[in-house]
Structure formats: C-alpha cells, structure tokens
Amino acid sequence: MTFGYSAILLPQLQSAENPENTLSIDKEEASWIASMAALPMAIGSAFGALSIGKLGRKTAHSLSCIPTLIGWLLIGHSTGIQMILIGRFVTGFFAGYLASATGVYIGEIADPKHRGFFLGGISISVSSGLFLCHLMGTFLTWRTTALLCAVLPLVSQLIIVFVPESPWWLVDRDRPDEAERAFYWCRGVTDESKKEFEALLERRRGLDHTESLRDALVPEFLKPLGIITVYIVANQWAGINAITFYSITVMRETIGDGLNEYAAMLLVDFLRFFVSIAACLQLRRFGRRPIALVSGVGTAVSLFTLSAYLYAVKSYPETKCRYIPIACLVLYMVFVTGGFVPLPWAMMGELFPSKRRSLGSGVASFAAFSAFFSVVKTTPGMFERLGADGTFLVFGAVALFGTGFVYACLPETKDRTLHDIEDGFKKRVGGKS
Incomplete structure (x- = not known):
C-alpha cells in the first residue's frame, strides 16, 4: 500500500477540481511526495537487518507495525505538504525495515518443498496491497484511503x-528447547522434520558464533550477495516501481486521451495480483532458473516493443x-510479476548462509x-528528457542485462535444504551448481 499510494494521491492533489486547494502541488513537490517513501527504505532495511540479527525475526516484524500505523494517520490527518512528507517517510522507512525480515523469516520456517511457494507470497502481498490501495483511491479521497490503510x-x-x-535464530541464541517448539509448530512432528x-542442531554446534569481518569474506557469502544485489538492482531498473508509483501518468503517456486511466490502472493491478498467485504455484513446480529466464526475456521484449511503438x-x-x-x-506486467520481481526477494531467504543471513539480506535490501529511490x-x-519511448528502452535494456546475468550466475535452489545451498556456494556458483 505504501508503494501504490502515490499513484492515487498525486492526481488528486494535482487536480484542478481538488477541493483542498491549500494542498495543491507542483511537479517538483509531486516527485518528492512519490519518492519520499522510497528515500528512507534503504536506511530502514539497514536497521531491519540489525534488528533481525539482534532482536529476532518476529520482534522485528512486530516493531514495524505501530510506527507504520502512525505514518498513515499523519498522512490521513495532514494539514500541509510537510505532514504528508513525514508520513510518507515513516511508512517508507518501516517498509524497508520489514523487507529484510520477511524473506529471511519465511525461508527459515518453511519446508524446502514449499519454500518457493511461501516466499512467492511476498509478491502476492505487494500485489494485493497495490490493488486495494488503488481501488480505494479510485472511489474515495486520499485522506480516507490513508486512514483505511492504517488498519492493516x-x-x-x-x-x-x-x-x-524463527527456530534458526533461537538456535543461534543457544535456546534449543524454544527452537524445537518453534520448529515443530511450523513444520509438524514428522520423521522428516525431526531429521x-x-x-540444524548438529550444524550449529560446529559453528563459531563470534562474528568478524573475515567471516563475511568467504565464497558462501560473497557469491550469493553479488548475485542477489545485481539481480535486485536490475529488478528495480526494469521499471516496475516507476510504473507502480506513476501509474496514472504512465497510462496517459503511453495510451493517450480517451481512456479511463483509473480503470486501466485497476485492470493492470488485478492482472498483477492474479499473476503473483500463479507465480507462487509455478515456484512449487518449476525451478528458479527457468522461471527467471522466461520472465526476464518476456519483460525485455515487451518493453522494447512498447518503446518501438511509442517512437514510431x-x-x-x-x-x-x-x-x-x-x-x-x-x-510486461505478466512477465515481470511472474518471476523478475518476486525471485530476488524470495531468494534472500534461500541463498545466504545462516550465520550471515541478516547481514546479506540487509545489504541486498539497502542496494534494492x-x-x-533513484528510479522513482x-x-x-x-x-521529460528521453520521452516515454526512451524511458522504456532504458528499462528494457536493464531487464535484458539482468536476464543474461541470471543465466550466467544463478544456481538452482528448488527443493534443496538451506544447508545444501550453503555448501554449494563453498564449491562453485553457476547454472549447474
């Protein structure tokens, strides 16, 4: 909802029929309102990484809730642009704070056979939040929409x-009895889960729990960090959040007059939500690499085609x-949502070694x-400078680069335990790892 809110807020504030003339804005203020949520996300992700390591995954989730509620209330009751900017900053900060914790927590509690499906749920939550926020903003004022967002x-x-x-975190803190209860609460008591x-206990007993910089300079950490960081930056510069934050503007630039932009935006949102669900199911059935490659090629081709049309x-x-x-x-929405968007976030809970999972997720989230922010x-x-055709050409080129990088570097992780994935990076990395 934080991601999608600016798409309905800005058109209402910029409208000539805006009844709240005291809050009318110009283009520069509009860009700051949109990007103000993205600006603190990187900082928030760094604090989130520290929290999930020191305080625990569950505690980090809990700490994000009340400040987010306050942020939405500030926006809903704002009397000036400054309050909107503060509210956007707060909700953005804690969206970033939460990002580090979510994939790590899901990856640590989920069965390897179902881990991809549950990690794909992150994409579903984003898609459903966008759709609900845009749906409310289509029929309600931006104030009412913000207050309803505060309920979540x-x-x-x-x-x-x-x-x-997380049982992994509890074992790290030398609390095996609590870890056992948490593990079986999540997985059930079966021969496989007991094994x-x-x-997990045996592996943790053999590890040195002291932390130093040298511990991070090892292949099993640096390789997945490099893969996820490059992939997730390419993910952002493929344009998904630019289109999300400026949905109405994009619709006007690409489709033109005579179309209900709000209806088109809701149609795209609904499609994104539907594809997110399908992507979760596909992550159970197919490997990460084929999904990433098909999604990346489809994303690049759709963007290049759109750019060529607008140029013509x-x-x-x-x-x-x-x-x-x-x-x-x-x-574009089908392909980018079907793999290019959810996979980097999902793999944060899979690729990083247990000892450095908090640090790796924090660094990757900070880069993302x-x-x-830079895109938004x-x-x-x-x-304004490149035109819609040039902008989509840039997004397509980045998507193509990201796809080539995935082909060269991303290992397959489907149905592999977190131990196996970590051991794989100690040896080598690549498509056959």
Missing part, C-alpha cells in the same frame, strides 16, 4: 503475537493504435531500495 498494520500487530520466533531439526507514433501519428501499448503493458525520483525527468 494494526491487524498485523495482533496477528504476529500468535506466531513463533532436519537434528541436522512520434514520427508517424497515423499509426497510433491504443491496443498496442495496452497489450505491451499487460504482457537505493535503486528503488528520476522517472519524471526521464519521461
């Missing part, structure tokens, strides 16, 4: 009370056909949200 962190605070702490828990229309206006950009945007802040300028 309150519900989350109540739910988190009933789930256990895996015993392997500038020179030959008579060739204009609104169904082409709609089809390109639909295909730094790229996130520069997208209006790119549309």
Whole structure:
C-alpha cells in the first residue's frame, strides 16, 4: 500500500477540481511526495537487518507495525505538504525495515518443498496491497484511503503475537528447547522434520558464533550477495516501481486521451495480483532458473516493443493504435510479476548462509531500495528528457542485462535444504551448481 499510494494521491492533489486547494502541488513537490517513501527504505532495511540479527525475526516484524500505523494517520490527518512528507517517510522507512525480515523469516520456517511457494507470497502481498490501495483511491479521497490503510498494520500487530520466533535464530541464541517448539509448530512432528531439526542442531554446534569481518569474506557469502544485489538492482531498473508509483501518468503517456486511466490502472493491478498467485504455484513446480529466464526475456521484449511503438507514433501519428501499448503493458506486467520481481526477494531467504543471513539480506535490501529511490525520483525527468519511448528502452535494456546475468550466475535452489545451498556456494556458483 505504501508503494501504490502515490499513484492515487498525486492526481488528486494535482487536480484542478481538488477541493483542498491549500494542498495543491507542483511537479517538483509531486516527485518528492512519490519518492519520499522510497528515500528512507534503504536506511530502514539497514536497521531491519540489525534488528533481525539482534532482536529476532518476529520482534522485528512486530516493531514495524505501530510506527507504520502512525505514518498513515499523519498522512490521513495532514494539514500541509510537510505532514504528508513525514508520513510518507515513516511508512517508507518501516517498509524497508520489514523487507529484510520477511524473506529471511519465511525461508527459515518453511519446508524446502514449499519454500518457493511461501516466499512467492511476498509478491502476492505487494500485489494485493497495490490493488486495494488503488481501488480505494479510485472511489474515495486520499485522506480516507490513508486512514483505511492504517488498519492493516494494526491487524498485523495482533496477528504476529500468535506466531513463533524463527527456530534458526533461537538456535543461534543457544535456546534449543524454544527452537524445537518453534520448529515443530511450523513444520509438524514428522520423521522428516525431526531429521532436519537434528541436522540444524548438529550444524550449529560446529559453528563459531563470534562474528568478524573475515567471516563475511568467504565464497558462501560473497557469491550469493553479488548475485542477489545485481539481480535486485536490475529488478528495480526494469521499471516496475516507476510504473507502480506513476501509474496514472504512465497510462496517459503511453495510451493517450480517451481512456479511463483509473480503470486501466485497476485492470493492470488485478492482472498483477492474479499473476503473483500463479507465480507462487509455478515456484512449487518449476525451478528458479527457468522461471527467471522466461520472465526476464518476456519483460525485455515487451518493453522494447512498447518503446518501438511509442517512437514510431512520434514520427508517424497515423499509426497510433491504443491496443498496442495496452497489450505491451499487460504482457510486461505478466512477465515481470511472474518471476523478475518476486525471485530476488524470495531468494534472500534461500541463498545466504545462516550465520550471515541478516547481514546479506540487509545489504541486498539497502542496494534494492537505493535503486528503488533513484528510479522513482528520476522517472519524471526521464519521461521529460528521453520521452516515454526512451524511458522504456532504458528499462528494457536493464531487464535484458539482468536476464543474461541470471543465466550466467544463478544456481538452482528448488527443493534443496538451506544447508545444501550453503555448501554449494563453498564449491562453485553457476547454472549447474
């Protein structure tokens, strides 16, 4: 909801029919309102990484709820642009804070056979939040939408009370009895789960729990860190969040007049939500590499096609056909949501070694949200200087680069235990690792 809110807030504040004239904004203020949520996400992810290591995964989730609630209330009751910016900063900071914890927690509690499905749930939650926020903003004022968004962190605070702490974190803190209860609460008591828990205890007994910089300069940490960081930055610069934050503007630039931009935005949101569910199911059935490659190629091709169409229309206006950009945007959303977006976040809970999972997730999240901010802040300028065709060409080129990188470097992790994945990086990395 934090990601999607600016798409309905900005058009209402910029509207000539805006009844709250005291809060009307110009283009520069609009870009800051949109990017103000992205600006603190990188900082928040660093604090989140520290929290999940020192305080625990569950505690980190819990600590994000009340401040997020306060942020939404500030926006809903704002009397000036400054309060909106503060509210956006707070909600953005804790969205970043939470990002480090979510994939790590899910990866540590889920059965290897179902881990991909549950990690894909992160993408479903983002898609459903976007759709609900945009749906409310289509029919309600931006104030009412913000106040309704405030309900979610309150519900989350109540739910988190009933789930256990990560058994991996509890073992690291030398609390094996609590770890055992948490592990079996999540997995059930079966021969397979007993065997895996015993392997977890045995592995942790043999590790030195002291931390130093030298511990991070090992292949099993540096290799997955490099893979996820490059992949997740390419993910951001493939344009998904630029389109998310400026949905209405993108619809107007690519499709033109005569179309209900809000209806088109909701259609794309619904499609993204549906594809996110399908992606979760595919992560159970297919490996990470084939999904990443198909998704990356489809994303690049749809962006290149959209760029070529928009360039052609500038020179030959008579060739204009609104169904082409709609089809390109639909295909783009299908391919990018089907793998390119969820996979880097999901793999944070899989690729990093247990001892450095907090640090790795924090560094990768910091890089992701730094790229996130740069994309959201520069997208209006790119549309103005490069045009819509040039902007989508840049996004497509980055998507193509990210796909080539995945082909060369990403190992397959489907159905492998976290121990096996860590051991694999000690030896080598690549498509056959």
